[in-house]
Amino acid sequence: LILFVFIMLFSCESKKAIKSYNEGLHILPEPKMIKQQAGEFVLNSKTVFVTNNDTLKKVTEYFAEKIRHSTGHRLDLVKEAKDNCIRVKLDTTLRMNDEGYNLVVTPHKISIESKSVQGVFYALQTIMQLLPAEIESENIVKDIKWILPCVFIQDEPAYPYRGMMLDVCRHFHDVDFIKKQLDIMAMYKLNRFHWHLTDDHLWTIEIKKYPELTEIGSVRYNADGSIHKGYYTQEQIKDVVAYAAERFITVIPEVELPGHALAALTAYPELSCTGGPFQLRNKWGVEENVYCAGNDQTFKFLKDVLEEVIPLFPGKFFHIGGDECPKVKWNACEKCQKRIRDEKLKDAHDLQSYFIHRIEKILLKQGKSMIGWDEILEGGLAPTATVMSWRGEEGGIKAASMGHDVIMTPAEWLYLDFGQGNIEVEPITINFKTLLSKTYHYNPASEKIPADLRHHVLGAQGNMWTEYATTPIHTEYMLYPRLLAIAELTWSPLEKKDFKSFERRLNNQLVRLDEHRIDYHIPLPEGPM
Numbered sequence: 094l095i096l097f098v099f100i101m102l103f104s105c106e107s108k109k110a111i112k113s114y115n116e117g118l119h120i121l122p123e124p125k126m127i128k129q130q131a132g133e134f135v136l137n138s139k140t141v142f143v144t145n146n147d148t149l150k151k152v153t154e155y156f157a158e159k160i161r162h163s164t165g166h167r168l169d170l171v172k173e174a175k176d177n178c179i180r181v182k183l184d185t186t187l188r189m190n191d192e193g194y195n196l197v198v199t200p201h202k203i204s205i206e207s208k209s210v211q212g213v214f215y216a217l218q219t220i221m222q223l224l225p226a227e228i229e230s231e232n233i234v235k236d237i238k239w240i241l242p243c244v245f246i247q248d249e250p251a252y253p254y255r256g257m258m259l260d261v262c263r264h265f266h267d268v269d270f271i272k273k274q275l276d277i278m279a280m281y282k283l284n285r286f287h288w289h290l291t292d293d294h295l296w297t298i299e300i301k302k303y304p305e306l307t308e309i310g311s312v313r314y315n316a317d318g319s320i321h322k323g324y325y326t327q328e329q330i331k332d333v334v335a336y337a338a339e340r341f342i343t344v345i346p347e348v349e350l351p352g353h354a355l356a357a358l359t360a361y362p363e364l365s366c367t368g369g370p371f372q373l374r375n376k377w378g379v380e381e382n383v384y385c386a387g388n389d390q391t392f393k394f395l396k397d398v399l400e401e402v403i404p405l406f407p408g409k410f411f412h413i414g415g416d417e418c419p420k421v422k423w424n425a426c427e428k429c430q431k432r433i434r435d436e437k438l439k440d441a442h443d444l445q446s447y448f449i450h451r452i453e454k455i456l457l458k459q460g461k462s463m464i465g466w467d468e469i470l471e472g473g474l475a476p477t478a479t480v481m482s483w484r485g486e487e488g489g490i491k492a493a494s495m496g497h498d499v500i501m502t503p504a505e506w507l508y509l510d511f512g513q514g515n516i517e518v519e520p521i522t523i524n525f526k527t528l529l530s531k532t533y534h535y536n537p538a539s540e541k542i543p544a545d546l547r548h549h550v551l552g553a554q555g556n557m558w559t560e561y562a563t564t565p566i567h568t569e570y571m572l573y574p575r576l577l578a579i580a581e582l583t584w585s586p587l588e589k590k591d592f593k594s595f596e597r598r599l600n601n602q603l604v605r606l607d608e609h610r611i612d613y614h615i616p617l618p619e620g621p622m
């Protein structure tokens with residue numbers, strides 16, 4: 094009898110837990126317009142997708158495959174059905190931006206309309222979030238009804254660029270880890286993955302013409318005698334790019350220049366001002382040895398590397414770094430000084446600008462648009478560059494005033510390597526601290542930016558540098574849940590943002606992250622700031 098009572102109590106408890114996670118609406122990022130209606134739709138084994146547009150096959154299959162794990166339902170795609178269906182329509186005349194969608198859930202059917210397949214993909218993400226959180230389970234969930242509340246939603250993103258950057262050079266992260274994060278990004282409608290592939294501490298992309306970049310440049314001897322290594326083959330890169338594309342995420346590669354280049358210089362010391370020899374940097378901070386700007390071999394090397402990397406990434410943007418390039422070696426280098434004289438430049442800062450201009454020409458020839466960190470403003474901005482503003486917003490504002498597009502990544506709000514809780518219990522971080530609420534309240538196009546320049550702000554991005562994040566668990570801990578705040582601040586209109594509501598919806602989202610075994614930071618009530 095005691096055992097029976099215990100089992101009864103336990104099963105009531107677990108049902109209660111499931112229910113409380115699922116009460117109310119939890120859509121994150123918050124849609125532009127949402128109205129809850131009376132009634133509900135029940136998704137069951139007879140529910141089908143209806144469309145007569147073949148281009149939607151892949152995207153409906155992606156969704157069906159996802160929910161098959163937890164529901165066991167097939168969700169076939171058919172040409173006609175009266176009810177118990179998800180009806181999907183593409184219509185290019187709709188008045189919304191390209192990534193937007195309309196979604197109507199009634200007791201008999203669900204209807205989606207959008208201008209693009211991407212918009213349909215986002216409507217399907219919203220449907221996932223209208224279902225109980227256990228829909229994200231990898232295994233069949235029993236004793237649950239797959240109910241969606243009836244709603245009317247009109248949604249579209251506030252910004253076209255909604256990004257996450259991962260540094261894989263300070264600590265390498267393998268393909269499986271990256272795919273896992275791409276899955277989560279897609280759930281929250283993030284659409285740009287900026288992959289920081291080269292730095293002083295590791296070179297992580299195979300370049301066939303220069304094999305030593307990975308033979309030498311992707312193995313680091315740490316000060317404590319341990320080894321840290323890792324790189325991606327070109328096949329792996331293509332695989333990740335395709336995986337991201339299925340989730341409507343564009344991958345933006347970053348090949349750092351002229352600074353943060355010690356891994357390349359260790360492999361090819363002749364590209365430096367002094368000739369080396371070097372070792373991969375094994376302490377954090379800024380390295381003085383950079384590519385020699387007076388040496389034509391440097392430009393030949395970079396052209397070859399870019400020409401190999403570019404075809405692997407079909408997106409329009411290519412990130413060339415450009416940050417933190419100390420000028421000491423250039424100032425002491427005869428070849429660099431000669432270049433300054435020959436090109437009638439003022440000083441080493443102008444030489445940085447000259448360097449970036451030359452690289453921009455290579456990219457433009459290959460049909461790519463250049464992105465650089467805000468230091469590329471130094472000595473004159475390259476004509477077509479997009480600026481990533483990380484040292485605050487000033488660089489971005491300046492670039493916008495010169496007619497350039499910008500992506501906001503100001504460290505104080507959007508650096509995911511900064512601490513996020515009580516310093517006495519949190520792991521060591523590079524800087525302290527950016528609470529979830531602080532990240533959440535960031536506005537990419539605030540009053541600080543003159544109204545007539547705000548259209549230059551393409552969006553924002555969270556940056557995850559990995560000096561202190563040595564393991565996948567630690568990196569996820571830093572990424573989440575702040576990345577979800579970044580999803581909301583780049584997608585939802587400003588007037589819909591509300592931190593209390595975000596915190597409530599987050600409770601449900603954390604259950605979903607649990608289903609994906611994401612090791613997030615638990616955002617305890619923050620209390621007064």
Ligand code: TNX
Pocket residue numbers: 416417466483508510523558559560
């Ligand atoms: C600055 S942000 C850097 C990175 C570091 C980061 C640490 C930027 C363009 N450069 O190299 O990892 O700070 O927060």
